[in-house]
Ligand SMILES: Nc1ncnc2c1ncn2[C@@H]1O[C@H](COP(=O)(O)OP(=O)(O)O)[C@@H](O)[C@H]1O
């Protein structure tokens with residue numbers, strides 16, 4: 001029989017594509033919430049990789065919902081107006097002037113830029129903020145944080161309607177106040193977890209700027225690929241989970257306890273990490289379940 005002249009790389013490429021089939025079947029019609037922020041949002045190259053992953057997932061029939069942060073952009077804008085950023089327990093202390101900037105940057109600039117890039121690259125995205133159709137309602141979390149909100153209710157209907165109509169919903173995390181006539185600033189990881197629960201999502205993906213949860217935060221070779229919820233208190237007690245990782249892991253724990261099948265902390269610096277995580281045999285972040 002005549003040999004077909006194909007190179008190994010072509011065969012390998014075909015294998016990678018074929019490997020995706022069972023995963024596409026697994027996630028087809030299911031909801032995946034992706035929290036997007038940090039480095040992967042700032043670098044143009046990584047931004048394009050994340051956005052093309054999101055469009056691909058959408059086109060193969062996965063209901064992808066994007067929840068975005070934008071902490072660095074808020075800090076940059078505050079610096080421009082001569083205001084220093086202050087964080088209390090990892091949350092931005094938010095006075096009224098800061099709240100106005102948070103709303104402008106998240107709902108105006110970051111949300112609309114993401115929607116525009118998704119649309120330019122062939123997606124059909126629609127931007128929403130937590131105030132649209134009462135998506136996120138909140139009350140003051142604690143006076144020590146200023147206008148930082150604690151989400152009291154999630155009404156996901158606007159997101160569900162967008163998904164049903166074939167759009168990719170892109171959500172910014174400014175909530176409508178219920179205890180006062182104000183908007184509240186919500187940490188994007190927290191909002192993504194709450195939305196994942198309300199949508200009964202299959203998976204929550206939190207993109208960040210480290211490999212995942214590391215046994216030694218200074219050594220990227222010490223990734224913990226799978227962490228059971230029961231292990232989390234011990235890891236906090238032993239000081240393995242520290243700083244910014246504490247609220248992130250807490251969001252994952254809360255979402256999994258409330259019905260999300262698993263939550264993954266994923267490195268947004270690795271190009272196409274979302275595709276590798278979802279559609280291949282390789283898990284590359286930390287999965288909490
Ligand atoms: N065990 C750990 N593994 C990985 N990162 C950790 C760990 N403990 C603390 N961290 C810190 O948590 C940070 C991620 O949290 P954060 O900066 O809030 O993320 P983001 O800005 O992406 O929301 C890492 O950059 C790292 O400095």
Ligand SMILES: CC(=O)N[C@@H](CCC(=O)OP(=O)(O)O)C(=O)O
Nearest residue numbers: 037069070071091092186187188
């Ligand atoms: C209360 C609080 O801290 N809100 C965050 C909201 C944005 C965010 O969470 O952005 P990242 O995911 O990029 O950090 C802030 O003001 O920075």
